[in-house]
Amino acid sequence: MKIQSVLLGSFTNCYFLIDEQTNHMAIVDPGFEAQKVIRMAKGFEVDYVLLTHAHFDHISAAGEVLAATGAKLAAHKAALEELIHPSASVSGLFGSRAPDPLTPDVLLEDGDTLSVGSLTVKALYTPGHSRGDCCYICGDVIFSGDILFQGDVGRTDLPGGSYPTLLQSLQKLKKLPGDYRVFPGHGPETTLEAERRHNSYMNQVDYDSFD
Template sequence: MEIGMMTLGALGTNCYLVYGEKKTGILIDPADSGDTIIQCIKAEGVDVKYIVLTHGHFDHIGALRQVKEFTGAQIAIHEKDAYRLPRADREAALFGMPCEAQPRADVLLHDGDGLKVDDLLFRVLFTPGHTEGSICLLGGKALFTGDTLFCGNVGRTDLPGGSLPWLETSLARLAALEGNYAVYPGHGDVTNLDAERRQNPAFMA
């Protein structure tokens, strides 16, 4: 599995291009700067089948329309966050940030769903807390955590749809995963699950 990481937009959101040996893959969280994302897709020669959104906040979906038009990929998001896509412009305006309304989802995700692309299988983990429809995506030894888990920190829960009790339950689920995984968060540095179990205050509470 190959993973290309781009940090995009004013809020420094991480976008991931993930693909297998046959150069077929997924794009996770097309945050902003659609031209940059498309240039990366072209440079790697990847056929993107799914655009997977870890949640529906505007800073993770700003280039969604442009990337979908270029790739023809299906948009996949948890059913509980799908309502956010066509109203991304209104949410962004509350923060004084630009973002257009985004296309509706093609695929509504649920806990335990699998996405098979090339020789890769990704499993959906429903991890509400940052939003009511946040997910993590588990593929091989990689865990894409969106704004649920960061290096040394966790996502905020004080925005509409957020819940600290839900987040605590979701973090307990991640902590209980067997083995170690590379953690690719929605913001900040790549880490690993063992390090977060040892050092992240949220896991040590």
Template structure:
């Protein structure tokens, strides 16, 4: 069992997800900014992990503050290492801030365990080279790969249309109907997006 809270953080309005497992351990997905706002939602749980779907500034800007305060393990794709560590590539410098993050664990596709909790990782390049989707139970945390009725931009550093096409093709073949929790905007479901998202239709 787990509880999931969604917070919109930062001036771009990115979604940060707080996952509290039944043992009161907490995983954060994409703490993009406003660390103090995020802290108010912990309800006494222990922050143990920060999972990054990708490395753009609007998804990482509270990481270092939370790392300093709680020392959680920071997890990101090995293919995103250069982006999260480089202010030019993660776009923070464009906003007048030179910000970088270093992960404690650089991961690839597969299953990892956070204590006794299984996390499935799908590599989904297109928005960035190291974009990943995390699947936890019946929930799919898609970052800026997949939104309700849309997908992530491909005109930013590391974006690639051909890679996005392959990613969407792969997502279109998943039979399970996950609840999709994206990096921006409202939640949706994978089956709904497979049927109605115009990019699934035009890209495939």
């Protein structure tokens, strides 16, 4: 397994999850610069475009990438309404053009798995930054979208965000056994163990949000 990262639009991370045994790959969050992503994917069999959530900076290039590669689009089912209604992508709040509507080929639920060549990718539902946040786990790697960053977390003041819900999602990640490399939607790579130790948000619990 190989992970290749590319910074798109100067601030959003896109990732290529590559199965070196089969030359198959998945693309995580093609937010901008579709032609760059398409060039980088040339020579690979692209099985899926995986979306961690439906904000414009993570999905705006997805339509072009899908058309060029023949990949299937996968996202958590809670992101569907945001994907088919581009106004929900929050692009207008940042003065950006709304992305084209997207209809996933695969609507994921918590714990569902996908095959990328010989690799198995597991979906972990982690709402809080938006309604449809989904982390993807493959081996010892987590693609965390905008839920977990190095030393920080995603904002919760946008439509669909919820700070108590985000704290619950962080607890879900914190309780995963062992350590993982964490590839976030923005900023540098980190590890789950480093965030367990040093990220203050992972050590906050909103007990009122639990039954």
